[in-house]
Amino acid sequence: MQIKSKFTAAVHILACIDIFGGQMRVTSDVLSGSTGINAVIVRNVLGQLRTAGIVETRQGSGGAHLAKALDEITLYDIYKAVDCVDDEGLFHFHENPNAECPVGRNIHRVMDGRLEAAQAALENELKSTTLAEVVADTRKMIDEE
Amino acid sequence: MQIKSKFTAAVHILACIDIFGGQMRVTSDVLSGSTGINAVIVRNVLGQLRTAGIVETRQGSGGAHLAKALDEITLYDIYKAVDCVDDEGLFHFHENPNAECPVGRNIHRVMDGRLEAAQAALENELKSTTLAEVVADTRKMIDEE
DNA sequence: GAAAGTTGAAATAAAGATAATTACAACTTT
DNA sequence: AAAGTTGTAATTATCTTTATTTCAACTTTC
Numbered sequence: 490m491q492i493k494s495k496f497t498a499a500v501h502i503l504a505c506i507d508i509f510g511g512q513m514r515v516t517s518d519v520l521s522g523s524t525g526i527n528a529v530i531v532r533n534v535l536g537q538l539r540t541a542g543i544v545e546t547r548q549g550s551g552g553a554h555l556a557k558a559l560d561e562i563t564l565y566d567i568y569k570a571v572d573c574v575d576d577e578g579l580f581h582f583h584e585n586p587n588a589e590c591p592v593g594r595n596i597h598r599v600m601d602g603r604l605e606a607a608q609a610a611l612e613n614e615l616k617s618t619t620l621a622e623v624v625a626d627t628r629k630m631i632d633e634e
Numbered sequence: 635m636q637i638k639s640k641f642t643a644a645v646h647i648l649a650c651i652d653i654f655g656g657q658m659r660v661t662s663d664v665l666s667g668s669t670g671i672n673a674v675i676v677r678n679v680l681g682q683l684r685t686a687g688i689v690e691t692r693q694g695s696g697g698a699h700l701a702k703a704l705d706e707i708t709l710y711d712i713y714k715a716v717d718c719v720d721d722e723g724l725f726h727f728h729e730n731p732n733a734e735c736p737v738g739r740n741i742h743r744v745m746d747g748r749l750e751a752a753q754a755a756l757e758n759e760l761k762s763t764t765l766a767e768v769v770a771d772t773r774k775m776i777d778e779e
Numbered sequence: 780g781a782a783a784g785t786t787g788a789a790a791t792a793a794a795g796a797t798a799a800t801t802a803c804a805a806c807t808t809t
Numbered sequence: 810a811a812a813g814t815t816g817t818a819a820t821t822a823t824c825t826t827t828a829t830t831t832c833a834a835c836t837t838t839c
Binding site for chain 2 (some may be wrong): 491492493494496497498500501504508510517518522523524525526549556564574575577578579580581582583584585586587590591592593595596598603604606607608609610611613614615618623626627630634
């Protein structure tokens with residue numbers, strides 16, 4: 490079980506938009522080349538990031554741009570934007586517990602609060618880093634190569 | 635994307651073993667009946683819990699028993715036992731980032747530490763509740779019905 | 780305004796992961 | 810010996826994720 494690669498892909502994409510944005514038009518083809526991800530999938534991710542107000546793209550002209558300052562975009566914003574986790578939550582229950590069984594009909598409620606707390610802990614951690622840090626670290630690594 | 639239901643299933647199973655253990659032989663069939671999960675899958679989960687030293691089962695005789703005190707089993711122990719998350723970690727990277735691209739060949743390293751921290755936050759939260767609490771809450775809910 | 784290049788989006792296919800099912804040998808108890 | 814159970818392997822089904830194909834709508838440039 491893994492959180493879908495769309496999340497890390499989105500971070501990769503945003504880093505590229507910032508780092509290459511000055512030098513070239515960062516099209517879905519360019520991003521596909523850097524990430525190894527199919528260009529249509531890249532466009533889907535960009536679409537979700539656009540809906541979330543994180544990037545700007547336009548039909549025809551080509552080239553994505555950040556819609557916010559790097560330090561105003563957290564990893565959590567990206568994670569939310571690409572829908573890593575739906576409304577059901579990160580944890581999954583089996584659909585058919587037996588309502589005849591006293592444990593079966595209560596276990597969900599007993600667990601819910603605790604699982605939400607665990608998910609919140611993960612998400613809070615993601616809120617604590619911004620793209621600014623990620624890009625700064627990436628630039629540093631590139632310089633040190 | 636969701637953490638596989640084997641985790642919540644395992645918690646359900648363990649709660650049943652404790653709550654019904656006094657009254658009946660808790661076989662994989664009984665557990666299948668309460669959870670709605672196929673009996674073979676239940677046996678697989680029990681096998682993983684046994685390997686982790688959480689339950690005891692024996693061929694032939696039938697009926698699972700807890701191998702530890704309820705307050706010595708945390709949700710994290712169960713989560714680990716059933717292999718919700720493999721060695722690759724909770725977050726998933728696309729396999730083929732372009733090594734020619736300076737971002738492509740560095741982004742993984744940049745993100746790793748932060749993603750591990752997020753995963754650790756989730757796991758620490760799971761460490762903070764024991765089966766004793768889950769079972770106590772379940773019994774309370776049953777009594778209040 | 781035509782050509783070239785791009786985005787947005789839908790539909791379909793491929794690949795991978797999760798859960799269910801079938802089948803049966805090994806084991807315990809009665 | 811019979812009945813019931815576990816452990817395990819093999820297969821199938823279902824669902825999710827990712828890739829691919831296709832094309833209309835849009836911008837820019839010539």
